Amino acid sequence: xxxxxxxxxxxxxxxxxxxxxxxxxxxxxxxxxxxxxxxxxxxxxxxxxxxxxxxxxxxxxxxxxxxxxxxxxxxxxxxxxxxxxxxxxxxxxxxxxxxxxxxxxxxxxxxxxxxxxxxxxxxxxxxxxxxxxxxxxxxxxxxxxxxxxxxxxxxxxxxxxxxxxxxxxxxxxxxxxxxxxxxxxxxxxxxxxxxxxxxxxxxxxxxxxxxxxxxxxxxxxxxxxxxxxxxxxxxxxxxxxxxxxxxxxxxxxxxxxxxxxxxxxxxxxxxxxxxxxxxxxxxxxxxxxxxxxxxxxxxxxxxxxxxxxxxxxx
Numbered sequence: 001x002x003x004x005x006x007x008x009x010x011x012x013x014x015x016x017x018x019x020x021x022x023x024x025x026x027x028x029x030x031x032x033x034x035x036x037x038x039x040x041x042x043x044x045x046x047x048x049x050x051x052x053x054x055x056x057x058x059x060x061x062x063x064x065x066x067x068x069x070x071x072x073x074x075x076x077x078x079x080x081x082x083x084x085x086x087x088x089x090x091x092x093x094x095x096x097x098x099x100x101x102x103x104x105x106x107x108x109x110x111x112x113x114x115x116x117x118x119x120x121x122x123x124x125x126x127x128x129x130x131x132x133x134x135x136x137x138x139x140x141x142x143x144x145x146x147x148x149x150x151x152x153x154x155x156x157x158x159x160x161x162x163x164x165x166x167x168x169x170x171x172x173x174x175x176x177x178x179x180x181x182x183x184x185x186x187x188x189x190x191x192x193x194x195x196x197x198x199x200x201x202x203x204x205x206x207x208x209x210x211x212x213x214x215x216x217x218x219x220x221x222x223x224x225x226x227x228x229x230x231x232x233x234x235x236x237x238x239x240x241x242x243x244x245x246x247x248x249x250x251x252x253x254x255x256x257x258x259x260x261x262x263x264x265x266x267x268x269x270x271x272x273x274x275x276x277x278x279x280x281x282x283x284x285x286x287x288x289x290x291x292x293x294x295x296x297x298x299x300x301x302x303x304x305x306x307x308x309x310x311x312x313x314x
Contacts, residue, residue, distance in 0.1 A: 141211040142270035145314040148185035148207050150176050156187060156205045157307035160300035161278075164292055165191035165201060183209040200291075201280040207312065210271040219273055220244065223266045236298075241306055242269030251294045253282055261294050265301040269309065276305050 149155025153172045172189035186206045190199030208215075223246035227233045232252070238245035245267040253259035264277040278297050 141209075142214075143209055143211070144270040144272055146207070146209060146269070146272040146309075146312055147314060148176060148178075148183045148209055149312060150185070151187075152176070152185040152205055152207060153187040153189060155185070155308075155312060156207075156276075157304045157311060158203055158205070158276075159307075160304045161191055161201075161203065164296075165193055167192035167195050169199070181210075181212040183211065201278065204277040204279075205275070205308070207272070207274045207308075210273070214271055215273055216243075216268060219266070219268045223248065238265065238267075238302065241265075241302070242267040242272075242274075242309070244268050245305075247298060247301065249294055249298060253291075258282055261291075261297060263294065263297050263301060265298075265305050267305060267309065274305065274309060276301050276308070 151174055153174045169189040169192070172187060174185075174187045176186070177184040184206070186204075188202070188204045191201040191203055192198075193200050224235065224237075226246065226248045227235050230248070230250075233248050233250045236247040236249070238247050245265065247263065247265045249261075249263040251259070251261050253261060259282055261280045261282075262278070264275055267274045278301060280291060280297075282291060
């Protein structure tokens, strides 16, 4: 005999109360919790099934451009995403240019130092330029109005020797030079008592215009100290000719048969120098039985040198 089935109680009738299930905490792991063995697939909406997990909240992204920039103020550092730990190739944060603090007092010591350095350089340059200008004017050639003849053999005066040596040299040696630094004129001729192919004495003259350098120091050292480098010579300081003049002479004659007479008058007037040199050699073969003595030659040199300097001066 079969037992009739029990009628099911309607859900609205009181019965054994069901214990409400606590909803599970959402998990970031896609797999079931380890304490739930053999999970069964849940049917959405079925009684006793867990509700679907709520989506994980998305973190709010920072707005790096939300801060305003004030005019006249340095830009504030903008927040940058921090690199993940352990990644050495991640971009490093940038904090913008570092502002340079202004020097106190509107310029400071550094600015004044630069200003004084510039002023000093300008003053030094002006002083240098002025010094060069003044030195250039002070060192200009002091030629005293002299000019060198193109032919000194005809431009110089040696008339004092003509009475003793009346025969002119038909082929004297002469040359001249014109340049930016030096003008020079030179003459060398033979003095003859009678027409002959051989000279009885020799006369040499030279005029130099030094246009770049002052010859004073070297001229004095050479002629004033002439006897120190030429033994047997006498040095006479001659007054009244140019700025300074020296007559150096030597006489080695023994009677009228041997030896020589040599005399040179050297004159400096400003940056002009002039020399007049006389030389006579005596041998037993000479036909000249009455050569001039040294005192006569000295006088002739002084007289003709004065006349020549006057003729060559403007």
